[in-house]
Amino acid sequence: MMRSSIPYVQSAASQQVPPPYHFPGVTVNAFYFNISMQKVQEYCDRYLNIGDEASRDYVYRPMPFWPYATVLFLDYPTMISAAPASGQLGEVGYADRGSISQTEVFVALPVIRYGRGAKRLVTDTAVEWALPFIVVGNPMSSVCGREMLGLGKLLANIENGVGRYPDSFLGRISLPGWPDAEIGTMQVQQEFMAVETKPVLPTTAGTQPPRRTLATLLDSRAAKDWLGSTVTAANFIDTFSLGLIPTSMRTVGLKQYRDAVDPRRAVYQALVTCRAQYLNVREVRFYNELDVDLHFNNTGSFHQILKVFLDVGEDATEMPHSVNTVAACRFMADINFDTMRVIREFPIDREGGLPPTPGSSDLAARWYRPLRGFFGPRSGVGMP
Amino acid sequence: MTLFIESFSTDQLLPPWQSLGMRMWNFVIPIEAALIEAHLRLRFNAAAPDQAPYFYTPLPGKTYGMLCVAKHDNFSSTYEHKFGWDTTRHTELCWTFPVLRHPIGPGNLLLEPEMVWIQPFAFIDNSYVMFSAREIWGTEMDMASLRMEEGVTPDELMIDMAIEGMARFDPKARSQSIGCMRMGLKPTTANADLEILLQGDPDLDAFVDILIGAGIFTGSFDDSGTAAPGGMEVNTLRQFRDVFDMDRSAYRAIISSRTQHGNISNVEFFSGEDTVLEFLWSDSLKETLQAMFGKRVRYPTSQLTTKAPNLGAPGTPPTNWDLDYMPVDVALVISYTADARYRIEKTLHTYGQTA
Numbered sequence: 142m143m144r145s146s147i148p149y150v151q152s153a154a155s156q157q158v159p160p161p162y163h164f165p166g167v168t169v170n171a172f173y174f175n176i177s178m179q180k181v182q183e184y185c186d187r188y189l190n191i192g193d194e195a196s197r198d199y200v201y202r203p204m205p206f207w208p209y210a211t212v213l214f215l216d217y218p219t220m221i222s223a224a225p226a227s228g229q230l231g232e233v234g235y236a237d238r239g240s241i242s243q244t245e246v247f248v249a250l251p252v253i254r255y256g257r258g259a260k261r262l263v264t265d266t267a268v269e270w271a272l273p274f275i276v277v278g279n280p281m282s283s284v285c286g287r288e289m290l291g292l293g294k295l296l297a298n299i300e301n302g303v304g305r306y307p308d309s310f311l312g313r314i315s316l317p318g319w320p321d322a323e324i325g326t327m328q329v330q331q332e333f334m335a336v337e338t339k340p341v342l343p344t345t346a347g348t349q350p351p352r353r354t355l356a357t358l359l360d361s362r363a364a365k366d367w368l369g370s371t372v373t374a375a376n377f378i379d380t381f382s383l384g385l386i387p388t389s390m391r392t393v394g395l396k397q398y399r400d401a402v403d404p405r406r407a408v409y410q411a412l413v414t415c416r417a418q419y420l421n422v423r424e425v426r427f428y429n430e431l432d433v434d435l436h437f438n439n440t441g442s443f444h445q446i447l448k449v450f451l452d453v454g455e456d457a458t459e460m461p462h463s464v465n466t467v468a469a470c471r472f473m474a475d476i477n478f479d480t481m482r483v484i485r486e487f488p489i490d491r492e493g494g495l496p497p498t499p500g501s502s503d504l505a506a507r508w509y510r511p512l513r514g515f516f517g518p519r520s521g522v523g524m525p
Numbered sequence: 526m527t528l529f530i531e532s533f534s535t536d537q538l539l540p541p542w543q544s545l546g547m548r549m550w551n552f553v554i555p556i557e558a559a560l561i562e563a564h565l566r567l568r569f570n571a572a573a574p575d576q577a578p579y580f581y582t583p584l585p586g587k588t589y590g591m592l593c594v595a596k597h598d599n600f601s602s603t604y605e606h607k608f609g610w611d612t613t614r615h616t617e618l619c620w621t622f623p624v625l626r627h628p629i630g631p632g633n634l635l636l637e638p639e640m641v642w643i644q645p646f647a648f649i650d651n652s653y654v655m656f657s658a659r660e661i662w663g664t665e666m667d668m669a670s671l672r673m674e675e676g677v678t679p680d681e682l683m684i685d686m687a688i689e690g691m692a693r694f695d696p697k698a699r700s701q702s703i704g705c706m707r708m709g710l711k712p713t714t715a716n717a718d719l720e721i722l723l724q725g726d727p728d729l730d731a732f733v734d735i736l737i738g739a740g741i742f743t744g745s746f747d748d749s750g751t752a753a754p755g756g757m758e759v760n761t762l763r764q765f766r767d768v769f770d771m772d773r774s775a776y777r778a779i780i781s782s783r784t785q786h787g788n789i790s791n792v793e794f795f796s797g798e799d800t801v802l803e804f805l806w807s808d809s810l811k812e813t814l815q816a817m818f819g820k821r822v823r824y825p826t827s828q829l830t831t832k833a834p835n836l837g838a839p840g841t842p843p844t845n846w847d848l849d850y851m852p853v854d855v856a857l858v859i860s861y862t863a864d865a866r867y868r869i870e871k872t873l874h875t876y877g878q879t880a
Contacts, residue, residue: 236696295534325612405528407527481768
């Protein structure tokens, strides 16, 4: 069976703005905390390592030398779509419509996709970022992220600003949720997490001496000499920040839809990757991680979210769950979001005696794609 | 069976749904058959790439649709495996009209049709329900800020809606809260006698008969399983974009669902002449308005004397109501309180999946 090309009807009522996007002047506040490798492996096995292991030509595993989760608060003052307008309605081009702004918060876990077998281990192995939690403040962004990109974006109220001290950071997220699991308990908007820092370093406002922070390292003579020899900001960011600040983050997510009649069934499942490219990274400042107050509210239905990436036990404690950060920083960047790709479309069982829909794979790692394109036949999801 | 992999982000309000004590205002509006036909041609009658085994046509004669505004104070799932974490309250608006669905027989003959309802657009103020409606039912539903307030007398009704969008498309424009609809009843409006309202308008009379037949403001629930299902059968085009090619669908199907109303009380009718229903003309909404209501006269101010509210989020610019107002003629208004049930019946056709 061949999967045919199915047209999408662009609705005049739809406010969706498709990618690729360009986001200039984004302020990013990043917080890093320890995460158990077991949690990451459980996430990989549930949402990425799908299907029979014997027939699967890849496996996702945690990055063994990076046992950290990253919480990123992003403030996008301007979001511009570079997508061409749909020709169906004679629409105004997206770039000519104007721009929107929004805030976004996500938890990112680096994972490694290993190709299975000797050849695939070389050509298909890649580092990607799983986003087990992502919220946005703009409804259009949440719909696009969920329906097109397979990112489980929830719509939240996100407070993203300066804390008690000048040059500090205060971030809060509130989400719709339920205080308890009783039948009939009404959904309410509740605070899900909050983070507050002291001013960026150096500062006298902190209560703890910065012992482990990268900012302390930057104070050494040797580091300053080395920094002076670095050629570009990108080199500095990539090498000196030890990867704390991503310059190219390729995300991976499970895009899936339920059957309308039997919601336990899936009618579509695919792994989708997208690239968030951080350009012109600047104004990098560090917070004293010992003075960061980062906590999640382990209450009611929020417990279901937390147990995906935190060791919070089986039941909600109805208390804030504090997390010790190992590093915290702030920087500005221009971000491009592009190169969306289905890397694995899973076969779907069908009823009525029909065979399953065909699966397909396009798992080649980024570095190998140009070589494959030059020397080999064209192939990939959606290509004949 | 390929199992859907559950996560908190897809922990949705699974069907069937129920609403207890829903407060509903239905605004009956005449609509051009050509506009309905254009909508059906693109969404339900197109080869995409295969043809669904149905052909949809407008109702013969003068056609009406309904702009429905519902305030749900106790809305939940009745899915058999779901207990708790599912009760919400929200307000929604949807535009719906009846059409005929003809099965296509041998030789492409159109067989005896059934009447079904189409919902070209809907707005809601609850993201959890919006995600569920879009992703399970395929409803074309978007987020909005909605205010629906009723007072002691009918003329104290205030329904206002704003969305995040652009008043004017311009590369330098910024999105903000923009007004998109206002509804109200003129001063001293009193409820009217339905029979008098229908006199001299056989098409409107026929449309009200359709509503009565579907039990929209007259229905009751029959849980014995012996009676015909009743209610409105709604057909939805459920589609999701491909990640690589935005003009392609990863999945596209026609879904059949049913809406039933029961335990109905406080039924009141109002004359369309006593009603003000205005859409606000912005670049974000004008395509929708033109597609559904055609070209109409616009005015620089509202006909309502009540003050338009600020529906913007805290800390954002106030809602921009300084737009052109496009009044829409209303034939009849029906308000009532009811319980409602919503269930998905079947997937009528899934595109692009032949053996």
